[in-house]
Amino acid sequence: VLVRLSDFKSNEYRELLGGRIFEPNEENPMIAWRGASRYLDENFKPAFEMELEAMASVRHDFGLDNLQLMVPFCRSPEEGEAVKHLLNEHNVGPDSNVPLFVMVELPSNVIDADNFIEKMELFGGSIGSNDLVQTVYAVSRDDLEGYQHPVDARSPAVKSMIRDAVRKFTESGLEIGICGQAPSDHPDEFPAFLIDCGISSISVTPDTVMAVRISIAEAEANLKS
Structure with a gap:
C-alpha cells in the first residue's frame, strides 16, 4: 500500500x-x-x-x-x-x-x-x-x-x-510509475508512449481502465513484434 x-x-x-x-x-x-x-x-x-x-x-x-x-x-x-x-x-x-x-x-x-x-x-x-x-x-x-x-x-x-x-x-x-491524468485523458496514445519509455506502472481513472488496458496490450505487442 x-x-x-x-x-x-x-x-x-x-x-x-x-x-x-x-x-x-x-x-x-x-x-x-x-x-x-x-x-x-x-x-x-x-x-x-x-x-x-x-x-x-x-x-x-x-x-x-x-x-x-x-x-x-x-x-x-x-x-x-x-x-x-x-x-x-x-x-x-x-x-x-x-x-x-x-x-x-x-x-x-x-x-x-x-x-x-x-x-x-x-x-x-x-x-x-x-x-x-x-x-x-x-x-x-x-x-x-x-x-x-x-x-x-x-x-x-x-x-x-x-x-x-x-x-x-x-x-x-x-520502480517508477505515473499517477497523473495523462493516461486517462489520452488513452489512445499516451499509454503507448509510457510503455515505450519502460514505465513500471500506470494509474488511471476507473472509467478508462478498459481503454488503457487495450492500449497497453497493443503497445506491448508492438514491442515484441
Whole structure:
C-alpha cells in the first residue's frame, strides 16, 4: 500500500474552519507552501508529526508491513534528505525498512534524479504529470483553462522529462510509475508512449481502465513484434 503524504495547499487549508487565521494568502499556492516544504516548517511540523504517528501505528501496532510512503512536491535532494531523517526519527523511514518514494513532478526531480535517489535512499518514484506540466511551462494548473496556447503532458518538453525520469530510475534499478491524468485523458496514445519509455506502472481513472488496458496490450505487442 503506497501512501502519498499530505499535499494540501494554503488555499485549501484556508477553507477549513479557522484556516484563515493560520494560513497565508498566497498569490499562487500551486507552487508555493506545499508538500515537503511544509513538513520541515516549524509552524506545520507538529501537524505532520501526527501524520507520521498514524503511519507508525499502521506499521508497528497493526503489523501492516506492506506500508510504503511517498513524499510529494519535493524541490531538492537536500529537502528530501531532511524529510527522510524526520521519517526515520518516527520509525517510518528507510532505517525501519519502510520503502520511500518521491513524486516526480518538478523539473528538478528529473534533472537531479540521481541525487534524489541517493540522498533519500529511494525505493522508487511516481510521475505526477499534472504538476509536471505546470512546472515545466510555468503556468498554474488553476490558470491553464484560460491560457491562450494550452499545453498538456503530450507536449515534447513534458514527454522528454518523463522519458528521462523513467530512464534514470530504471537504470538505478528502481520502480517508477505515473499517477497523473495523462493516461486517462489520452488513452489512445499516451499509454503507448509510457510503455515505450519502460514505465513500471500506470494509474488511471476507473472509467478508462478498459481503454488503457487495450492500449497497453497493443503497445506491448508492438514491442515484441
